Amino acid sequence: MSSSSKVPAGRLARLGGFASLAGKLAGGMLAEGAKRLAKGEPGSRMELLLTPANVKRLTSQLAHMRGAAMKLGQLLSMDAGDLLPKELADMLARLRDNANPMPPKQLAAVLRSELGEDWQRHFADFTFKPMAAASIGQVHRAEHDNGTQLAVKVQYPGIRQSISSDVDNAATLLRISGLLPQGVDYQALLNEAKVQLSREADYLQEAAFMERFQQALSDSPYFLLPEPLMDLCRPGVLVMHYVEGVPVESLQSQPQAVRDRVVTQLFSLLFRELFEFKLVQTDPNFANYRYNEDTEQLVLLDFGACREYSQEFSQAYRQLFTASLQHDQSAMDQALTIIGFFSERIAAEQRMRVLALVELACEPLQQDAPFDFGQSDLAARIREAGTALSLQHNYWHTPPADAIFLHRKIGGLYLLAARLKAKVNVRALLQPYLL
Numbered sequence: 001m002s003s004s005s006k007v008p009a010g011r012l013a014r015l016g017g018f019a020s021l022a023g024k025l026a027g028g029m030l031a032e033g034a035k036r037l038a039k040g041e042p043g044s045r046m047e048l049l050l051t052p053a054n055v056k057r058l059t060s061q062l063a064h065m066r067g068a069a070m071k072l073g074q075l076l077s078m079d080a081g082d083l084l085p086k087e088l089a090d091m092l093a094r095l096r097d098n099a100n101p102m103p104p105k106q107l108a109a110v111l112r113s114e115l116g117e118d119w120q121r122h123f124a125d126f127t128f129k130p131m132a133a134a135s136i137g138q139v140h141r142a143e144h145d146n147g148t149q150l151a152v153k154v155q156y157p158g159i160r161q162s163i164s165s166d167v168d169n170a171a172t173l174l175r176i177s178g179l180l181p182q183g184v185d186y187q188a189l190l191n192e193a194k195v196q197l198s199r200e201a202d203y204l205q206e207a208a209f210m211e212r213f214q215q216a217l218s219d220s221p222y223f224l225l226p227e228p229l230m231d232l233c234r235p236g237v238l239v240m241h242y243v244e245g246v247p248v249e250s251l252q253s254q255p256q257a258v259r260d261r262v263v264t265q266l267f268s269l270l271f272r273e274l275f276e277f278k279l280v281q282t283d284p285n286f287a288n289y290r291y292n293e294d295t296e297q298l299v300l301l302d303f304g305a306c307r308e309y310s311q312e313f314s315q316a317y318r319q320l321f322t323a324s325l326q327h328d329q330s331a332m333d334q335a336l337t338i339i340g341f342f343s344e345r346i347a348a349e350q351r352m353r354v355l356a357l358v359e360l361a362c363e364p365l366q367q368d369a370p371f372d373f374g375q376s377d378l379a380a381r382i383r384e385a386g387t388a389l390s391l392q393h394n395y396w397h398t399p400p401a402d403a404i405f406l407h408r409k410i411g412g413l414y415l416l417a418a419r420l421k422a423k424v425n426v427r428a429l430l431q432p433y434l435l
Contacts, residue, residue: 101133102156110157114234122232122239126152134287136201136304141242144229148241151226153203155236160201167194192401200283200304203238209279209303210240216277222265224297245290245299251420260370262291263422265298266413268429274317274406275433278309282405284412286419307405313339317406322435324362325427329355340400357385361410364426374421379414 102110107128111119120126123142130138137155144150167190199205207228217223224243232239251259266289273280281288283305290299316338323331332355336342341354361382364371399407417424 101130101138102154104128106157107138107154110154110236113157114154114237115232123150123152132287136197137203137236137238142239150229151240151242153238153240155201155203160198160235163197163201164194167197192404196305196307196401196405199306202235203304204233204235206302206304206306207233207238207240209281209306212277212279213281213300213303213306216272216279217269222297223269224292224295224299226299226301243290243292243299243301244294245292247287248289248291248298248416249286249419251291256421256423259420259422260424262298263373263413263417263420264424264429266416267424267426270409270413271430271433274309275314278311278314280307280309280406280409281305282307282409284409284415286412286416289416305405307402309402309406313402318433318435320358321362321365321430321433324359325365325434327359332358339403341403353385357382360385361407364414364424365430366427368425368427370423370425372421372423373414373417374423376418379411379418382411382414 101107115122122145124145124147125143127141130140131151132139136159137153140152140154142150142152207230210225210228211230214225214227217225224245226240226243229239229241248262251262270280281300281303283302285302288300288302290301291297292299316335320332320335320339323329323335333342333351336354336358342351346354360378363376363378364373
């Protein structure tokens, strides 16, 4: 784990962090440009920006700032991991669940603020060194008076109050650096990101979602969920039963049957979330899944990014998947219109390319047999087609936020399935829900 550092909680301190990062990235670009020029290799703006030194600067600063700033780096890691050089992808991947933890003094101040001056009376034991430190909070081991082992998630100070300004500052930094194309209006998406991050920063809401998932999955022997202690939960502190588990990525060394079973369960869960519960945990971070080797169950963690979906939205995806399997482009077009993809006027060629991109994303559904994710470059092809649609065919329309968060979850499962080299009959899992 990284060494501790005080979380910059004030607005000016956080703005200064972004300004410092922008200056360091610009300096790194100039230095790299000068080196390449001397060698007669000018390089593109993106190549000059995404040098290993600059990515190290980016990850270090975002890990120090935490909050929405660090979430941005995590999204870059999930979205670009398959296309970046391995060294850069590895550096960005450190942000997924490895922020700098708070110093003990700042941690104690947060606990006093949330649980009262005598916060320690709630625990027989509390370990100040965190088990994990992520973008919004860090997790500690503790013990209840009755001997129950606990996990206590403590939110960094000032995170809730800084979400709006962090998102705006991060977007400005991306535009200035050239990582976001000029002239693209991301405002609606940025506004939605603020709403989503505000939900994730409400630990009482997360505890309520955790209880809803526990109830919804009470009939399933495949999953293990922590149970929140509601009388000890606060907006900035989440106290729950501790559940043993190893990182899901560590299953790469397990037999094929184990890897296939785990990914099969995750796809099955996704379809239940979308079509039965209409409540989807939309964060694709691998750290949200662990594996209990004793019970052979998947441990589900972090319910802050849960999103509720309407019956109409769920039904439209049922129609979309059905139409895709039948290669019925007219019915696909109708479903995408209901979902909100074609709410603006677009050229016929752009519309056809969107349909082709959706069909590509549905590739694992097209065969009624196990799809070999380990041998497929599907994630890279989807990203390449999406980039071409945006950059070469001027399709700047932003899909509705509900669809974006769902697609991020699906994309994350594709990446995890590829990482574990799983073979899964996704069509068979989807079949019971089709029209």
